[in-house]
Amino acid sequence: MSAQNTKPDHLVLLVATRKGAWLYHGDAARQSWRVDGPHFLGHIINHLVLDPRDGRTLLAAAKTGHLGPTIFRSTDLGQSWQEAAKPPAFGPAVNGLAARSVDHTFWLAPGHAAEPGVWYAGTSPQGLFRSTDGGMNWAPFSCINDDPQYRQWFGTVQDGTPDGPKLHSIIVDPHDAQHLYFAMSGGGVHESRDGGQSFVPLVDGMDVVEGFDPTDISFHDPHCVRLCPSNPDRLYQQNHCGIYRLDRPGSIWVRIGRNLPTEVGDIGFPLVLHPRDDRTAWVFPMDGTEVWPRTSPGGHPAVYATRDGGSSWQRHDAGLPASQAWWTVKRQAMTADRQDSVGLYFGTTSGELWHSLDEGRQWSCLARHLPEIYAVETAYPG
Amino acid sequence: MRVLIPSALHSYTGRPWVDATGATVAALFDDLERQFPGIRFRMVDEQGQVRRHIRLFYQHAMLFDLATPLAADGELLIVQALSGG
Numbered sequence: 001m002s003a004q005n006t007k008p009d010h011l012v013l014l015v016a017t018r019k020g021a022w023l024y025h026g027d028a029a030r031q032s033w034r035v036d037g038p039h040f041l042g043h044i045i046n047h048l049v050l051d052p053r054d055g056r057t058l059l060a061a062a063k064t065g066h067l068g069p070t071i072f073r074s075t076d077l078g079q080s081w082q083e084a085a086k087p088p089a090f091g092p093a094v095n096g097l098a099a100r101s102v103d104h105t106f107w108l109a110p111g112h113a114a115e116p117g118v119w120y121a122g123t124s125p126q127g128l129f130r131s132t133d134g135g136m137n138w139a140p141f142s143c144i145n146d147d148p149q150y151r152q153w154f155g156t157v158q159d160g161t162p163d164g165p166k167l168h169s170i171i172v173d174p175h176d177a178q179h180l181y182f183a184m185s186g187g188g189v190h191e192s193r194d195g196g197q198s199f200v201p202l203v204d205g206m207d208v209v210e211g212f213d214p215t216d217i218s219f220h221d222p223h224c225v226r227l228c229p230s231n232p233d234r235l236y237q238q239n240h241c242g243i244y245r246l247d248r249p250g251s252i253w254v255r256i257g258r259n260l261p262t263e264v265g266d267i268g269f270p271l272v273l274h275p276r277d278d279r280t281a282w283v284f285p286m287d288g289t290e291v292w293p294r295t296s297p298g299g300h301p302a303v304y305a306t307r308d309g310g311s312s313w314q315r316h317d318a319g320l321p322a323s324q325a326w327w328t329v330k331r332q333a334m335t336a337d338r339q340d341s342v343g344l345y346f347g348t349t350s351g352e353l354w355h356s357l358d359e360g361r362q363w364s365c366l367a368r369h370l371p372e373i374y375a376v377e378t379a380y381p382g
Numbered sequence: 383m384r385v386l387i388p389s390a391l392h393s394y395t396g397r398p399w400v401d402a403t404g405a406t407v408a409a410l411f412d413d414l415e416r417q418f419p420g421i422r423f424r425m426v427d428e429q430g431q432v433r434r435h436i437r438l439f440y441q442h443a444m445l446f447d448l449a450t451p452l453a454a455d456g457e458l459l460i461v462q463a464l465s466g467g
Contacts, residue, residue: 066390066435066462067424083420089428101427 011337012077012379013345014058015353016045019371021060023078030343030357033366039078047332047375049108051134053116055382059135061105061121069104071121073135077381086137088121088129094146100125107332108135109170112177122167126154126184128196142196153187153201153217161185168331169225175232181225188220189237205253207241223269224331231278236310238271238283238331245310256310260285264297264304264315270334274342274359279309282316282336282344282360284329294349295326303344303360319363320354327352332375347373383452385414386459388436391425394418402458407438408448410458425460435463 013024013033022037039045043062051057056075063069071084093099102123111118111130121129121138130141144150157165166185173179178195181202189206190199203220212219221240228234233248243257243266257266267288274280282305287293296302302317327350334346344356351370356363385402387395395418402417404410408430415422425436430448432438438445439459440452452458 064390066388066433068427068433070420070424085419087423089423092429099429101429101431 010381011339011343012050012381013353013366014048014050014375014377014379015347015367015370015373016048016060016332016375017347017351017371017373018044021045021048021078022367022370024353024366030337030339030355035367036078039081040072044104045374046104046106047108047377049110049377050379050381051110051119052380053110053113055380057134058379059108059119061108063104069102069123071105071108071135071138082136084131084136084138086139088123088127088138088140090127090145091140095148097146097148097151100127100145102127103164105129106166107168107170109172112172113174115177120170120172120180122170122182124164124166125157126150126165126167126187128167128170128182130196142192142199144190144199150187150199154184155186155218159186159218169222171225171227171235173227173232174229181227181235183222183225183237185223185240186218186221188217189222189225202246202251203253204251205246205255206237206239206244207255209241224271226271226273226281228273228278229275234278236271236273236281238268240267240288242266243268243271243283243310254310256306257283257313259311260304260313261315264302265289268329269331270329270346272334272336272344275336275338277307280305280307280359281310282334284334284346286328293326295328299324299326301325301327303346303356303363305360316356316360316363318361319356326350330374332377333373335376335378337378338380343378345376345378347376349373383410383454384457385410386457386461388460388462390462391421391460394421394424403454404452406448406452407440407445407450407458410452411448437461437463 009028011026015022020038020041025034047061058074060072070087072081090100107122109120117134119131129138169183171181180192183189188203191202192199208214208219224238235246237244242255244253260266268286272282287297304313327348329346337343353367402413
């Protein structure tokens with residue numbers, strides 16, 4: 001999404017962790033960084049996002065080990081915070097379905113540029129919520145939360161990820177505010193053409209774990225779906241079962257990760273797209289063999305980049321540990337800035353923040369000893 | 383009645399002991415929410431269930447039912463379970 005009210009030279013990294021949030025303010029050259037934090041020390045922060053439409057509204061999805069989930073909001077880059085008056089919460093039981101409670105808000109997404117103040121949120125267990133007042137009041141959105149078919153596709157808590165099943169990758173088509181996507185782990189990718197009044201699955205071409213039936217939507221596990229900022233008709237996806245691309249109006253995902261080295265594979269969580277080139281994407285492969293260690297393959301972390309839409313991939317590991325590094329990167333914990341030489345940033349499960357100023361070719365560690373990093377976003381405050 | 387607030391919720395109350403009224407636990411929680419907006423949802427979910435890591439003690443007994451009647455002169459202790467990490 002384009003930014004209207006931001007300053008291109010003031011880049012801030014928004015780092016959400018299992019024990020709080022940190023902001024890293026970069027200089028114009030992205031060489032020195034001023035750390036601001038912790039915010040919410042001890043709180044579990046799943047996502048921290050600045051509204052690119054106004055450059056000032058910052059939302060944090062929070063809970064603690066003991067307390068229920070909530071949303072905090074700041075309009076002064078975290079100098080002060082105000083709690084949402086009405087955080088995301090499910091309604092009472094309807095349609096004969098079991099009542100549900102939000103465990104945590106997992107994903108925050110600003111709405112369309114023509115709809116200032118609109119935000120979307122995805123939760124665990126899977127739920128879709130919307131705010132029309134900049135994140136102060138949230139309401140269940142669309143029919144899916146209490147739709148019997150969607151409830152079946154959500155599966156059970158036991159079907160979800162170790163931290164609970166999640167609704168994520170909420171995408172608003174920048175050309176059409178009525179055109180929405182979201183994804184669920186598990187539960188597939190879904191699309192709406194009517195502003196969320198209805199959604200339909202978008203899973204053709206996607207693989208599922210051997211032994212499961214690919215025609216059952218609940219068995220599909222997209223980890224991260226991204227829409228190209230430079231081409232809203234192109235989507236990329238990192239899935240539990242490979243990397244995919246989809247060019248609209250087509251509706252069949254094409255697996256593009258087969259050309260990664262066999263010993264690395266095309267399993268992972270994050271996927272990052274170039275702000276101006278729809279052929280360029282970066283992934284962070286993870287060991288998804290046997291018991292799913294969820295570590296860097298061989299203890300040797302690397303980013304893989306494609307410059308041709310997924311036909312070929314190049315390994316980028318210069319500066320990263322050469323051995324015995326058993327961390328990985330979660331689905332929200334890798335991102336890009338929009339500078340001329342695109343900067344890439346990722347946070348690790350072991351609390352390190354890494355960056356590259358040359359589109360992934362050379363990496364350096366920006367911060368160590370943070371808690372487990374759940375999300376990293378770039379922001380350009382106004 | 384006097385109500386003990388766990389440390390995780392002092393950001394709402396500013397102190398460990400507060401006064402609140404209610405003929406039942408649910409009514410007392412409504413009064414807490416009126417005094418300290420947002421505090422109820424951190425302890426009780428949208429289906430009216432006390433959250434997993436919150437414990438309530440009244441007259442030396444643990445209670446789980448928000449319909450439990452309360453006497454005006456008692457004390458309700460709200461405690462974090464020994465969990466988390």
